[in-house]
Amino acid sequence: MPLPALFSRFGHEPAFKRDRPKVAVVGGGFGGMAAAKALAAEGCHVTIIDKNPYTTFQPLLYQVATGGLNPGDVTYRLRSFTAKLGAHARFRRASVTAIDTDARLVHVDNGEPIPYDYVVLAQGVGANFFGIPGAAERSDTIYTRASSLRARDVIFSHLEALDTDKTRSFDVIIVGGGPTGVETAGTLAEMKSVGIPAIFPDVSIDRVHVTLVEMGPHLLAPFDAGLRHYTRKQLQKRGVDVRTETAIKEIREDSVLLGDGQTLPADMVIWAAGVGAHKKAVGWGFETGRGGRIVTDKNLRVHGQDRIFAVGDGAIIDENPLPQLAQPAIQEGELVASQVVHLERGEALQEFSYVDKGTMAxxxxxxxxxxxxxxxxxxxxxxxxxxxxxxxxxxxGGRNRIQAMVNLGSRYLTFNREAGAIVGDVLTEDGEPESQKPESERPAASSKADD
Structure with a gap:
């Protein structure tokens, strides 16, 4: 049943049944989908614009990178999502190149410009390397489906190499002590202590080292002190070398230079230290604040604009900066639909008030x-x-929930045998999957022992 009909069935009448406002939603993440769903329920014409044909459940991407889930478990077709919103919702696979506020057109790199009455900017963010030399070039991230699969292949390649090259070790450094860094470090540590003995009986776990580096004094900084202490103890119990109050100065080819001058060997660096604005979003011409985020007022309207709203990680309320989490993005997206209704009726806008439902890791x-x-x-x-x-x-999607439940449940029940049963492609020196090269062109994977 289309969502507008579903809402009406429970007593919610759409605000627009004729003269429907056209709303372009830029980005199919948490904020964009929440906005699109609420706008469709009000009877608006909604077009979601995203460069990917799917939305990604980012909190579980680390599970994709470490072999616990498949990419299909945490992605969902945006065309399927808009189809369920009703006859007045569409999806356009494209990147936004410019927004013409005079002509009310969203220009894209795929297809004709999209006309609008209102725009919701929910473009999200990407990795922020803070200008640290070598970080962008030599780090892996797990913010997208593609980067998570790439990280998965790198981990798999190094684990496979340990079995054939007895001189190798695998030193992985995770940068950032937030939920993503903590979850990744804990999973890799269990892969080392439980998975390697089961899958690679000839490989000593002493050859694998997992280090978590955090510039601040605490892991999971926003959490209660007792929970932070528990987190650190649990990671150390699993064999993670936890280093707080430790800055990264440079990421080199096979090592990481710390702020105190110490050098740590590194075969792989996973960057989970922060997020920043997409370069294209910075070029749209709107006022930006910390981290390149688009600045809005307390009503979520972009500064200097009366028909453009911004929500989620890529936006910042000038009087009330919020954490870059799913819940603020969802609540902001839901409010935007009410704001459009108020504007069309000539009514005053509502101030956004965040309801903190708690956090977890x-x-x-x-x-x-x-x-x-x-x-x-x-x-x-x-x-x-x-x-x-x-x-x-x-x-x-029901399929995603069932598949994720089956995969995580299977891993839990067979933990002692398959905690490290990651499957990926073995990468060559140039970072390409070895299986895609002719036999005569397949070089051995690089190692510190070769230097």
Missing amino acids: TIGRNAAVVELANGPKFTGFPAWLVWVMIHIYSLL
Whole structure:
């Protein structure tokens, strides 16, 4: 049943049944989808614009990178999403090149310009390397489906090489002590301590080193002090070398230079230290603030614009900066639909008020931290179970939920045998999958021992 009909069935009448406003939603992430869903329920013509034909559930991308889930488990076709919104919703696979506010046109690199009455900017963000030399060129990220699969291949290649080259070690450094960094470090540590003995019985776990580097004094800085302490202890228990108050000065070919002058060997660097604006978004001509985020007022309207709103990680409210998390993006997207209704009716706009529902992060098997807003804080297996249930429920599509539940459940039940059963492509020296090269052109994977 289309969503507008579903809303009407429960007593919500669409605000527009004729003279429907045309709303272009730039970006198919949490904020963009929430806005599109609410706008469609009000009867607007909605067009979602995204360079990818799918949306990605980013909180579980680290599971893709470490072999726990397949990319199809955490992605969902945006065309399928808009089809469920009703007859007045569309999807355009394209990148926005410019926004003509005078002609009210969104210019894209694929197809004709898209006319609008209102625009919702929900373009999200990408990795922010803070100008650190070598970081952009020599780091792997897990912010997108493609980068997560690339990281998966790199991890797989190094693990496979350990079995054939007895002189090798695998030193992986995760930069950033937020949820993504903590979750990745914990999973890799368990892959080392549990998976390697089961899958690579001839490889000593002493040849694999996992280091988590955080510039600030704490891991999971926004969390309660007791939860931060628990997180650090759990990571150290799993064999992670945790280094807080440690800055990265440079990322080199096979090492990382720290701010204190110390050098750590590094076969792989996973960058989870922060996010920044997309370059194209910076070029759209709107006022930007910290991290290149588009600045809005307390009503979510972009400064200097009366028909353009911005939500999610790529936006910042000038009087009330919010954490770059899914919940603020979703709540902002939902409010935009009400704002469009108010503007069309000549009514005053609402101020955005964020309702904090709490935060959570997983550390590894049976270990997580949950901090509910104005409520309990808990750790261990109960927290881990809550984390699993909420994340599976939050996935789009019944197939994705079932597949993720099966994959995560299988990994949990066979943990002692398959915690490290990651499958990927072996990469050559130039970073290409070895399987795609002719036999005569397949060089051995690079190693520190070859230097």
